[in-house]
Amino acid sequence: MTTTVIKGGTVVTADLTYKADVLIEGGKIVDIGPGLKGDKTLDAEGCYVMPGGIDPHTHLSMPFMGTYSADDFEAGTRGGLAGGTTMVVDFALPNPGESLLSGLQKWDNKAGRACCDYSFHMAITWWSEQVFDEMKAITERGINTFKHFMAYKGSLMVNDEEMFASFKRCRELGAIPLVHAENGDIVASMSAKLLAEGNTGPEGHAYSRPSQVEGEATNRAIMIADMAGVPLYVVHTSCEESHEAIRRAKLAGKRVWGEPLIQHLTLDESEYFDKDWDHSARRVMSPPFRNKQHQDSLWAGLASGTLSCVATDHCAFTTEQKRYGVGDFTKIPNGTGGLEERMPMLWTYGVRTGRITMNEFVAVTSTNIAKILNVYPKKGAVLIGADADLVVWDPEKSKTISAKSQQSSIDYNVFEGKEVTGLPRYTLTRGFVAVNDGAIETREGYGEFVARDPMGPVSKALSTWKALTEPRPIPRAGIPASGV
Numbered sequence: 001m002t003t004t005v006i007k008g009g010t011v012v013t014a015d016l017t018y019k020a021d022v023l024i025e026g027g028k029i030v031d032i033g034p035g036l037k038g039d040k041t042l043d044a045e046g047c048y049v050m051p052g053g054i055d056p057h058t059h060l061s062m063p064f065m066g067t068y069s070a071d072d073f074e075a076g077t078r079g080g081l082a083g084g085t086t087m088v089v090d091f092a093l094p095n096p097g098e099s100l101l102s103g104l105q106k107w108d109n110k111a112g113r114a115c116c117d118y119s120f121h122m123a124i125t126w127w128s129e130q131v132f133d134e135m136k137a138i139t140e141r142g143i144n145t146f147k148h149f150m151a152y153k154g155s156l157m158v159n160d161e162e163m164f165a166s167f168k169r170c171r172e173l174g175a176i177p178l179v180h181a182e183n184g185d186i187v188a189s190m191s192a193k194l195l196a197e198g199n200t201g202p203e204g205h206a207y208s209r210p211s212q213v214e215g216e217a218t219n220r221a222i223m224i225a226d227m228a229g230v231p232l233y234v235v236h237t238s239c240e241e242s243h244e245a246i247r248r249a250k251l252a253g254k255r256v257w258g259e260p261l262i263q264h265l266t267l268d269e270s271e272y273f274d275k276d277w278d279h280s281a282r283r284v285m286s287p288p289f290r291n292k293q294h295q296d297s298l299w300a301g302l303a304s305g306t307l308s309c310v311a312t313d314h315c316a317f318t319t320e321q322k323r324y325g326v327g328d329f330t331k332i333p334n335g336t337g338g339l340e341e342r343m344p345m346l347w348t349y350g351v352r353t354g355r356i357t358m359n360e361f362v363a364v365t366s367t368n369i370a371k372i373l374n375v376y377p378k379k380g381a382v383l384i385g386a387d388a389d390l391v392v393w394d395p396e397k398s399k400t401i402s403a404k405s406q407q408s409s410i411d412y413n414v415f416e417g418k419e420v421t422g423l424p425r426y427t428l429t430r431g432f433v434a435v436n437d438g439a440i441e442t443r444e445g446y447g448e449f450v451a452r453d454p455m456g457p458v459s460k461a462l463s464t465w466k467a468l469t470e471p472r473p474i475p476r477a478g479i480p481a482s483g484v
């Protein structure tokens with residue numbers, strides 16, 4: 001078998017920084033140390049050798065709001081690799097009333113085109129005995145996370161009773177529930193009022209989803225998860241109110257993780273006040289972009305560890321698709337791109353500004369989520385035996401982000417014109433060099449499904465603690481427990 005050596009670089013992991021070569025064989029890391037030799041050499045002089053990024057939140061070819069998100073698994077993962085991401089986790093979305101297994105089959109079919117490894121979260125969009133039963137079959141297929149939409153009333157949204165039932169099932173199975181935390185009833189009511197008052201433009205989207213809507217839902221989901229006895233992962237945490245709820249829960253010993261998006265960290269609400277309808281509509285996503293105070297809160301969360309992972313929620317729509325919502329902001333397909341930009345933007349606005357360290361960068365782009373998903377150290381690590389999903393990061397390489405040179409298939413880029421410094425020289429997916437000295441040489445269909453076992457360390461610990469402390473009957477002399 002041929003070997004590849006990454007030579008002369010500095011290995012950067014979530015907790016260490018040291019000079020070493022990395023030797024790869026059969027898609028795995030087989031040695032780390034000085035003076036290594038291989039059949040093929042990749043020059044990493046002046047570069048950092050880091051675990052490839054894991055994006056835990058994408059929607060590729062997602063049927064949504066009367067259309068499909070425009071980037072499929074090929075274009076999405078090609079963009080990811082171009083920006084240093086070597087694994088994506090997409091959401092399998094059965095329609096309400098549809099079997100989870102048939103929903104999964106559809107995503108299996110689409111993901112066959114992926115250029116890097118991938119996994120799925122399963123969405124719970126309705127509740128029944130069938131869903132309860134199929135959740136077990138889903139975990140046996142290597143999926144240990146279940147997503148719940150608290151928003152999108154009338155389509156994907158589940159109510160508290162359904163969420164509580166599903167969370168309890170997650171606990172039995174050792175799985176982790178995820179939530180899109182926005183109060184869908186309030187959003188629907190506020191949207192109707194705004195439209196009736198003539199607020200039909202894209203800014204209406206932001207007005208209909210203030211931060212309280214997110215803070216309330218986040219806190220509610222945390223409390224429901226605590227009563228069900230499961231950990232909770234809150235996707236796209238965008239504001240202080242939601243972060244506050246997560247922070248408070250963490251300090252109280254609850255097992256909760258928050259996931260800010262690169263868009264919320266670096267783009268703000270002023271985008272919605274642009275005079276150009278297309279400009280504003282292209283940035284419509286849920287939750288919407290927030291103000292600088294909320295952004296500061298998210299950055300502080302990454303630095304302090306109260307927020308855990310930076311994702312993209314990559315869900316790209318063309319301008320033509322966005323125009324479905326001319327005259328009614330509730331019809332603008334929600335979503336933005338970011339797969340190619342996540343790592344360079346976070347490096348530029350996080351590491352280069354001193355908001356986070358290089359090791360924290362690795363933690364929040366890769367290692368933390370690998371641990372949460374229970375795939376560490378196969379993924380998210382530079383260790384002997386780990387998959388050779390690596391990025392050789394050139395901290396001096398710069399570019400200006402532009403739709404003209406992007407991998408995504410859409411006609412604009414929400415980060416257009418941003419100058420980034422810090423880009424991959426090489427990106428390796430299980431040893432295959434998909435980005436070669438900046439050239440994109442991805443292989444469609446190369447990606448493999450990554451199965452994830454349930455009952456990861458946190459689920460196990462919390463389950464043990466909840467079993468120890470659960471309510472018990474008090475034995476009383478002369479009173480039978482059965483009441484007979």
Ligand SMILES: NC(=O)NCCC(=O)O
Nearest residue numbers: 180285286313315334335
């Ligand atoms: N975030 C967004 O606006 N679109 C994708 C679906 C979701 O995650 O809510």
Ligand SMILES: [Zn+2]
Nearest residue numbers: 180235236286
């Ligand atoms: Zn969402």
Ligand SMILES: [Zn+2]
Nearest residue numbers: 057058059313
């Ligand atoms: Zn999403």
